[in-house]
Amino acid sequence: MNPRLAHATSPYLRAHAGNPVAWYPWGEEAFAEARRRDVPVLVSIGYSTCHWCHVMARESFEDAATAADLDAGFVAVKVDREEHPEVDAAYMAAASAFTANLGWPLTVFATPEGRPFYAGTYFPPVPRAGIPAFRQVLAAVDEAWRERRDEIDQTADAIAGALAEARTAAGDRPRRTPEAAELQSAARALAAREDPRYGGFGDPQAAAPKFPIATALRFLQTRVVRDGAAEASAVADRALTAMADSPLRDAVEGGFFRYATRPDWSVPHYERMLTDNAQLLDVALDATPPRPAVVRGIAGFLIDVLQQPGGGFGAAQDSESWIDGARSEGGYYATDAAGRAGLEPPAVDGKVVTGWNGLAIASLARAGATFGEPAWIEAARWAADAVLEANVAADGRLVRASLDEVASRSPGTLADYGQVAGGLAALAVATGEVAYAVRARELVDACFDGGVEPAPPGGGDPVLAQQGIGAPDAASDGDEPSGPAALAGASALLWLLGADGAYRERAEGLVAEHAPAALAQPLAYGALLRVAATLAVAPRHLVVVTPDPGAELAAVARGIPADLVAVVTPEQADAWAAAGFGLFADKSVRDGLPTAYDCRDFVCRLPVTDPAALVP
Structure with a gap:
């Protein structure tokens, strides 16, 4: 058992601790060893629920002969992409120089200084479909390292230079937030990519994987788009309906699978991700017509399974x-409720990722506030308290993740920061407890502590920083909101709650910085x-002050599609105002109602005190 991996805070690394490969976790120790031995790294x-990561592990990393080749000529580093997203992004950017078929497992060869010089994804144990065997790749790289070092150094230098140039390519772009008409035009361009036969985005004749792309659906559901480009907004509703009624959704336990391999949303890749389901819960909440069964299914999956x-x-x-007695991909999900009762369910990666x-x-x-489900709100509160306890370092900074309440060393x-701040602010609205909003404000402030351009406190990954390797700066979304987008969203929500106008300015700055690319590639x-849409129109705030959160007036208010609906007790309203959230100042009950x-x-x-006086 490899002691370097056996006690990691990543289930993915722990799963490889028994390999015959002498794995190192991500860190300077591995590169120092490579320099000492003068071998490549x-x-x-990968990540713990990645199917092809499992396959390559079984075929190559558990094979003694392959491990012997690997240990003889290389220092091997195993990285959980979910624990080290910055490392993953940097090496993924480098890998794009060698293959267009990017994904996981990601296999990158680098110099002892951390500069990538060759990369690929899955390599089989024997040559297959034009892909060389992994041992052939190891032999070829080892030979090149020993006999053609100058070529390797030139390639590594060229890639490092290209990445550095990409990080500074933004230049002096015009900076302004988009207007409503521009956002509606972007929404129409996005809607033009709809699969007209099966819903969602893509070509109905293509054989490519089909993803929900929840971030794009959420943009189409904004008020700006619904009011000014209704035909584009309808694309989101059709996509949700198509996905919810397809094999992409687990009809037994609720929740959506990662993606489908067919255009009609069939033959899913059966892992169920926190990121996808958290965002699709929001999509289902704002759908027209409402899909309460989908909402309840996702909420149940999050709480009961994850x-x-x-x-x-x-x-x-x-x-x-x-x-x-055999490993089965998707077999559990192919059975009905009665059949599952006798099966061991697929394992859950218990790693608690902060932003997710x-x-x-x-x-x-x-969802809990909208559906009148206090248990959902309490589940959200429990998670928030857990993250603020276990995923915070001794110096008060957030860490990337924890496992069994033990914090990762990854910052x-x-x-x-942006995603947790947004979650805490939303929880503050749902509970009426200003302390969560205060903590959200502190997290946002911490990212702007060094000046106008935001950065996580303490900077990024220290090993990448030392090596001068990094990914191109970007606000584009992968399977979740990017750092700039998440921080802009949290800042905008704090502004809606009545925080200082500086929070709107921060959101505007982040949106303006990336607006040209966003409008061109919605x-x-x-x-x-979605944040740009929040800033493009004047907001509607609805605050209900009542000693009874279950009062009819509160229920009616929660059903109104305002930008912000908050229900607070008189004492809570005072606490919000005292904490600097001006939206709640001087708001109290009238005539005891x-x-x-x-x-x-x-x-x-x-x-007003009459529920009938509130109109959409």
């Missing part, structure tokens, strides 16, 4: 499980465009 990146004993949500549920929990906290809090990313920037304060287009109407 193999950086193998929530860990300590309160945080695990990263994902595996696609594979044991059935009749923020996404789940936000969506569950919103929190900008996305972690499919890749849905999260940022629950009272609603409706502000639209920066103009506040007279308070």
Whole structure:
């Protein structure tokens, strides 16, 4: 058992601790050893619910002969992409120089100084479909390292230079936030990519994987798009309906699978990710017509399957499980409820990723308030308290993840700060407890502590920084909102809650920085465009002050599609105002009755106590 991996805070690394490969975790120790031996570094990146990562592990990393080749000529580093997203992004950018078929497992060869010089993805144990065997790749790289070092150094230098140039290529672009008409045009361009036959985005004749792309769907659901480009907004509703009624959704336990391999959403890749389901819960909440069964299914999956004993949500549920003594991909999900009762369910990666929990906290809090499900709000609160306890280092900074309440050494990313801040602010709205909003404000402030350009406190990954290797700066979304988009969203929400106008300015700055790229490529920037849509129109705030959160006036208010609906007790309203959230200042009950304060287009109407006086 490899002691360097056996006690890692990543289930993915722990799963490789028994390999005959002498793996190192990500860190300077591995590169120092490579310099001492003067050998290249193999950086193998994956995650615990990745099917092809499992396959390559069984075929190559568990094979003694392959391990002997690897240990003789290389220092091998195993990286959990979910624990080290910055490392993954940097090496993924480098890998694009060698293959267009990017994904995981990611296999990168680098110099002892950390400069990549060759990369690929899955390599089989024997040559297959034009792909060389992994041992052939190892032999070829080893030979090149010993006999053609100058060529390797030239390639490594060229890639490092290209990455550095990409990080500074933004230049002096115009900086302004998009107007409503521009966002509606971007939404129409996005809608033009709809699969007209099966819904979602893509070509109905293509054989490529088909993803939900929840960030893009959320942009299409904004008020700006619904009011000014209704035909584009309808694409989101059709996509949700198609996915919810297809094999992509687990009809037994709720929740959506990662992606489909067919255009009609069939033959899913069966892992169920926290990121996808947290965001699709938001999509289902805002769907027209409403899909309550989908909402309840996702909420049930998050709470019943992914929530860990300590309160945080695990990263994902595996696609594979044991059935009749053999590993089966998807076999568990192919059975009905009665059949599953006798099967061991696929394993859950219990790693509590900070930012991803923020996404789940936000969506569950919103869903609980909208559906009148206090248990969902309490699940969100439990997760928030767990993250703020276990995923915070001794110096108060966020860490990327924890496992069994033991914190990872990997620092929190900008996305972690933005996503958790957004989740805490949403939880504050759902519970009426200002302390969560105060903590959200502190997290956002920490990212701007060094000046105008935001950065995670303490900077990024220290090994990458030392090596001068990094990914191109980007606000584009992968399977989650990017760091800039998440931080902009949290800042905008704090502004909606009445925090200082500087928070709107921060959101505007982040949106303006990336607006040209976002308007040109809306499919890749849905999260940022959603924030832009929030800033493009005057907001509507609805605050209800009542000693009874279950009052009829509160229930009616929660059903109104305002930009912000908050229900607070008189004491909570005072606490919000005292904490610097001006939206709640001077708001109290009138004549002893629950009272609603409706502000639209920066103009506040007279308070009302009659539910009939509240109109959409």
